[in-house]
Amino acid sequence: MDFNDVVTQHAKSCAALGADVYIVGVLITSSGYDEDTAAKSVGVRASCLTKSRQHSQSRRLDVIEERLGIVGNWGRAGMIEIRRLKEKHEADLCAQMMANSEPWMTLSRDYDVLLKSVTGSSREVYLAILRDEVLGFVMINMHGAFVGYIQSICVASDWRNKGVGSQLMAFAENRIFSETPNAFLCVSSFNKSAQRLYKKLGYKVIGKLKDFIVSGHSEILMRKTISSLAEFKSK
Numbered sequence: 001m002d003f004n005d006v007v008t009q010h011a012k013s014c015a016a017l018g019a020d021v022y023i024v025g026v027l028i029t030s031s032g033y034d035e036d037t038a039a040k041s042v043g044v045r046a047s048c049l050t051k052s053r054q055h056s057q058s059r060r061l062d063v064i065e066e067r068l069g070i071v072g073n074w075g076r077a078g079m080i081e082i083r084r085l086k087e088k089h090e091a092d093l094c095a096q097m098m099a100n101s102e103p104w105m106t107l108s109r110d111y112d113v114l115l116k117s118v119t120g121s122s123r124e125v126y127l128a129i130l131r132d133e134v135l136g137f138v139m140i141n142m143h144g145a146f147v148g149y150i151q152s153i154c155v156a157s158d159w160r161n162k163g164v165g166s167q168l169m170a171f172a173e174n175r176i177f178s179e180t181p182n183a184f185l186c187v188s189s190f191n192k193s194a195q196r197l198y199k200k201l202g203y204k205v206i207g208k209l210k211d212f213i214v215s216g217h218s219e220i221l222m223r224k225t226i227s228s229l230a231e232f233k234s235k
């Protein structure tokens with residue numbers, strides 16, 4: 001009996017008790033499981049983790065998640081689509097997501113400034129999408145002094161720590177490393193969790209811009225490299 005069979009069996013038992021069963025992303029990524037197929041096979045409704053958390057029967061769902069083994073670190077985003085930002089309302093949403101989040105609040109970046117940044121002509125913005133919901137985005141710049149600069153990355157607060165940011169970073173790096181061997185980014189000195197993530201992904205500190213955006217905080221410049229420029233060009 002493989003993992004899918006175990007989960008399906010548990011889901012069926014929960015459904016038999018009259019409960020709504022929510023199939024979350026882990027079922028997809030763990031073994032290539034498709035959410036709709038999974039839902040059909042157990043004859044229950046599928047939804048994503050955030051929606052299940054907002055559900056009025058949240059306690060009941062927590063119990064079900066426990067029974068399914070979909071708790072804590074298991075609750076991760078699965079087969080997300082990453083595609084280029086297309087519509088104005090998507091740019092609005094990205095600007096809104098940042099305006100309501102650290103580090104931009106401390107950095108005094110308001111909605112208008114952030115919207116200008118998202119819609120700037122030198123920017124490429126890629127959205128992470130699951131079932132029409134924008135989970136987050138990454139914005140890169142392939143022009144200027146630091147070609148391959150990851151300008152911003154933001155994941156909706158409900159979706160953090162589920163692997164979305166890592167998937168966006170992997171996507172951005174693939175895009176950058178197809179043209180240049182260096183990826184650069186800046187992270188605020190107070191943004192410890194983002195610093196931890198970037199270090200884990202192989203970024204090294206190459207400089208510190210003291211009091212750069214606001215006084216009292218530095219911007220830490222980081223770089224990940226796959227080769228020297230000369231080696232990259234000769235390939």
Ligand SMILES: CC(C)(COP(=O)(O)OP(=O)(O)OC[C@H]1O[C@@H](n2cnc3c(N)ncnc32)[C@H](O)[C@@H]1OP(=O)(O)O)[C@@H](O)C(=O)NCCC(=O)NCCS
Nearest residue numbers: 073076153154155160161162163164165166187194196197
């Ligand atoms: C920084 C940010 C983009 C990271 O995105 P994320 O989706 O939370 O990132 P991930 O889930 O891939 O990784 C974050 C952590 O979760 C862990 N994680 C990854 N997959 C996981 C999973 N399936 N279950 C639980 N944890 C997981 C990672 O190991 C990482 O651990 P760490 O905190 O010890 O480094 C996000 O937190 C965010 O939007 N923050 C606010 C904006 C911001 O700071 N942007 C960066 C500006 S420089």
